[in-house]
Amino acid sequence: MTSEKTPGQPAPLHAPRPGGGLSQLTRRSLLGLTGLAVAGATVGAWPRLTGTDIPGRGSKGLKIAILGTAADAAARQGLVKAFTAAHPDIPVQVQAIQGADWKDFFSKILTMVAAGTPPDIVYVATEGAQLFADKLAEPLDDYVRRDAADMSDYFDDVHPSLLEAFMYQGSLYQLPLDWNAANMYMNTTTFAQAGLDRPKDDWTQDDFSATLRALRKARPADFTPYYWTNRLFGGVVPWLYANDTSFLTETKAAGGDWFWDRFYPNDPARATRGGGYQWLAPNAEDGRVIETFDYLRELVAEGLGVRPESGGGNALVGLFGNNRIGTTPAGGYWAQGLHDAGMTADQFDVQFFPRWRTQRHQFGAAGYAIMRTAKDKDAAWEWVKFCSSRDAMQLAIAKPNTTPTRRSMVNESFYAATGPKHWKVFYDTLDRFPTSGPIPAPPQQAAVETALMKNVSTAVSGSSADVRAAMGTLQRDLELALRRNS
Amino acid sequence: MTTTSTAPRQTVKPPAARRSFVERWLAMIFLAPTLLGMALFTFLPIIGSLVLAFFRWDIISAPQFVGFANFASLAEDPTVRVSFLNTIVFVIVAVILQLGIALGLASMLQARMPSWLRVFLRSTFFFPLVLSAASVSIFMRYMFNEQFGVVNWLLSLIGIPAVPWLTSPVASAAVVVLVYVWQNFGFSFLLFLGALTNIPKELHEAANLDGATGWKQFSNVTLPLISPTVLVASVMAIISALQVFDQPYVLTNGGPGDSTRTAVMVIFESAFQQLEFGEASAIGLVLTVLILAVTALQFRLSRRFVFYQ
Numbered sequence: 001m002t003s004e005k006t007p008g009q010p011a012p013l014h015a016p017r018p019g020g021g022l023s024q025l026t027r028r029s030l031l032g033l034t035g036l037a038v039a040g041a042t043v044g045a046w047p048r049l050t051g052t053d054i055p056g057r058g059s060k061g062l063k064i065a066i067l068g069t070a071a072d073a074a075a076r077q078g079l080v081k082a083f084t085a086a087h088p089d090i091p092v093q094v095q096a097i098q099g100a101d102w103k104d105f106f107s108k109i110l111t112m113v114a115a116g117t118p119p120d121i122v123y124v125a126t127e128g129a130q131l132f133a134d135k136l137a138e139p140l141d142d143y144v145r146r147d148a149a150d151m152s153d154y155f156d157d158v159h160p161s162l163l164e165a166f167m168y169q170g171s172l173y174q175l176p177l178d179w180n181a182a183n184m185y186m187n188t189t190t191f192a193q194a195g196l197d198r199p200k201d202d203w204t205q206d207d208f209s210a211t212l213r214a215l216r217k218a219r220p221a222d223f224t225p226y227y228w229t230n231r232l233f234g235g236v237v238p239w240l241y242a243n244d245t246s247f248l249t250e251t252k253a254a255g256g257d258w259f260w261d262r263f264y265p266n267d268p269a270r271a272t273r274g275g276g277y278q279w280l281a282p283n284a285e286d287g288r289v290i291e292t293f294d295y296l297r298e299l300v301a302e303g304l305g306v307r308p309e310s311g312g313g314n315a316l317v318g319l320f321g322n323n324r325i326g327t328t329p330a331g332g333y334w335a336q337g338l339h340d341a342g343m344t345a346d347q348f349d350v351q352f353f354p355r356w357r358t359q360r361h362q363f364g365a366a367g368y369a370i371m372r373t374a375k376d377k378d379a380a381w382e383w384v385k386f387c388s389s390r391d392a393m394q395l396a397i398a399k400p401n402t403t404p405t406r407r408s409m410v411n412e413s414f415y416a417a418t419g420p421k422h423w424k425v426f427y428d429t430l431d432r433f434p435t436s437g438p439i440p441a442p443p444q445q446a447a448v449e450t451a452l453m454k455n456v457s458t459a460v461s462g463s464s465a466d467v468r469a470a471m472g473t474l475q476r477d478l479e480l481a482l483r484r485n486s
Numbered sequence: 487m488t489t490t491s492t493a494p495r496q497t498v499k500p501p502a503a504r505r506s507f508v509e510r511w512l513a514m515i516f517l518a519p520t521l522l523g524m525a526l527f528t529f530l531p532i533i534g535s536l537v538l539a540f541f542r543w544d545i546i547s548a549p550q551f552v553g554f555a556n557f558a559s560l561a562e563d564p565t566v567r568v569s570f571l572n573t574i575v576f577v578i579v580a581v582i583l584q585l586g587i588a589l590g591l592a593s594m595l596q597a598r599m600p601s602w603l604r605v606f607l608r609s610t611f612f613f614p615l616v617l618s619a620a621s622v623s624i625f626m627r628y629m630f631n632e633q634f635g636v637v638n639w640l641l642s643l644i645g646i647p648a649v650p651w652l653t654s655p656v657a658s659a660a661v662v663v664l665v666y667v668w669q670n671f672g673f674s675f676l677l678f679l680g681a682l683t684n685i686p687k688e689l690h691e692a693a694n695l696d697g698a699t700g701w702k703q704f705s706n707v708t709l710p711l712i713s714p715t716v717l718v719a720s721v722m723a724i725i726s727a728l729q730v731f732d733q734p735y736v737l738t739n740g741g742p743g744d745s746t747r748t749a750v751m752v753i754f755e756s757a758f759q760q761l762e763f764g765e766a767s768a769i770g771l772v773l774t775v776l777i778l779a780v781t782a783l784q785f786r787l788s789r790r791f792v793f794y795q
Contacts, residue, residue: 103759110546111758135547227633230741319634447759450760461654476564481760
């Protein structure tokens with residue numbers, strides 16, 4: 001009998017087995033191989049682990065954050081190319097940050113700030129304008145003054161109300177590039193079924209109720225005469241504005257004369273312009289606020305309007321296209337959405353929001369804000385200025401998926417493929433109703449929006465007495481909200 | 487005469503002790519990456535959060551020490567109070583339903599049936615667990631839409647009027663519980679299935695001979711034998727339910743009113759939307775203490791009903 005053990009040597013723990021391949025691997029070899037594999041995978045994944053594969057991370061160029069997908073960022077490549085041609089010394093990188101809504105987007109930008117990787121420029125909507133102005137953004141005053149001659153073309157073409165929405169405590173923080181008012185969309189098929197024509201420009205809240213009743217009579221089931229969502233834009237606020245009130249007391253900051261006197265000296269509403277809107281106190285228990293909520297509650301109770309859920313208007317496109325919605329408030333952005341959903345230009349139309357005590361409209365706008373942390377603010381301003389030029393705006397807004405802030409761009413050819421027939425309503429909103437105001441969005445906008453949304457649904461779901469109780473709760477919640485970070 | 491040796495004393499360790507020393511160090515080396523990971527990504531954030539609870543911090547400005555002010559403001563904030571109450575009610579209802587359904591279905595699968603059907607049902611019950619909670623909730627949001635949802639359409643076929651599933655306080659809470667339980671019972675189900683399969687058949691046969699059938703056999707034989715699994719499943723279900731976020735956030739955004747707002751939702755809103763990181767940390771700390779207390783209570787009570795073989 002022969003022994004496998006060599007004299008003086010320890011016996012191998014796992015002697016090689018007959019055969020070949022993996023079966024001959026010892027445990028030690030296997031562990032070694034696994035270690036190598038892990039090390040290899042770590043080296044291979046190093047760019048991902050360290051985040052260096054994120055577009056723009058570590059690059060020296062301007063980092064521009066937008067709300068959207070990678071496809072949205074890619075769609076801006078024409079704009080980037082044109083800018084690079086004009087400024088070859090300023091490399092730029094567009095970073096798309098996905099989010100469910102603006103609130104979500106701002107949270108992610110703040111997270112980037114906390115992580116020490118803030119972008120240099122951020123596309124900010126009215127919802128976040130004061131949050132950024134208060135904490136993160138650089139005022140544009142000096143740049144605008146310095147390049148006043150270049151900027152005149154832009155200011156001559158853009159309604160002053162849109163600029164005023166981006167003033168904060170006397171300084172200008174953004175140049176608005178796109179905007180939308182809460183107008184009233186109408187499904188013309190359902191209007192025809194009810195024997196209704198397009199309402200007049202100065203239709204009233206009572207006309208609106210009568211329209212909804214006629215729509216309901218014509219389509220008793222499987223149909224919603226008025227669909228609205230529970231959010232800051234297009235929710236209860238347009239009705240509050242039409243009733244000449246708001247859930248926050250609206251005032252204007254002092255200052256801003258440097259801007260209005262230089263760029264809008266002939267503005268008919270010059271006397272009313274100030275240093276930007278401010279919302280410093282809650283106003284939920286105001287009689288008109290209660291009256292407005294009660295009106296919406298009645299619409300719900302009568303089956304003319306839905307109990308609003310949170311969410312955006314995009315979800316409604318399909319339902320509107322299938323003639324299951326009669327009316328809904330939305331901005332110019334819906335024209336392209338409805339067209340993409342298969343609606344022809346004559347299947348929908350738009351009208352001003354109905355008049356109540358006033359016909360003041362709500363609007364929202366958006367533009368680039370330069371971050372205080374931007375390494376090269378002069379270069380960042382060049383981007384902001386370039387994007388406000390007509391050529392750049394035509395590259396950025398090729399389709400009516402929003403309303404350009406330049407009046408000259410809102411024309412027949414812009415809406416030729418999509419409609420609606422009365423596209424002029426979009427920009428006329430500001431010209432006809434110059435007191436129209438932005439979304440009420442103080443620096444504590446997120447807390448304010450949460451407070452509003454949670455009480456809207458309660459207010460419109462019960463009795464008239466419940467409305468008053470809900471407004472008491474809203475008042476309390478808003479007081480708490482406005483105290484945050486103040 | 488005594489002789490004293492001047493030679494240094496050599497302490498020769500026995501081979502077993504040397505091996506033990508090497509093994510200890512080897513163990514430490516192998517454990518080091520995990521321990522480092524836990525220190526960096528678990529303990530450090532916990533300590534950071536604990537410290538942050540005593541500061542006011544909005545990410546952008548420097549943190550400001552405020553003592554117990556964050557805790558005081560929590561006590562004053564009705565939304566926080568309601569969210570904790572909602573969470574507790576949610577945990578009670580959801581965990582009872584989750585464990586009940588999981589145990590019921592696992593017992594059902596013990597019955598005689600073709601093996602393909604058993605495999606199909608097992609996969610079907612487990613399937614929701616592998617789906618993303620957010621995408622499930624988005625889908626369910628469409629299903630439960632008052633005007634256009636499939637659920638109300640089905641109800642309309644049998645003459646039931648439209649239910650405001652997501653816009654009425656009671657109905658929306660029910661939908662959140664339903665969606666959560668539907669998605670999560672699969673885990674408890676698998677645990678129970680494993681435990682039930684491990685019960686020796688002889689015990690049931692003996693119980694049969696003694697005349698115990700149905701509920702008696704279940705309560706006197708099956709339940710005691712799977713009680714350790716029941717404990718584990720209930721601890722995990724409660725901890726998970728206390729941290730519920732995705733379903734109420736996507737389905738109802740906490741509404742209508744505060745009816746479906748949960749503690750973790752308030753933490754998220756305070757930190758990432760309202761920039762009150764100190765207050766969010768304070769809420770998180772209270773929630774952590776609540777989870778620890780409930781878990782400790784469960785283990786304490788388990789001595790009375792858990793039967794270890």
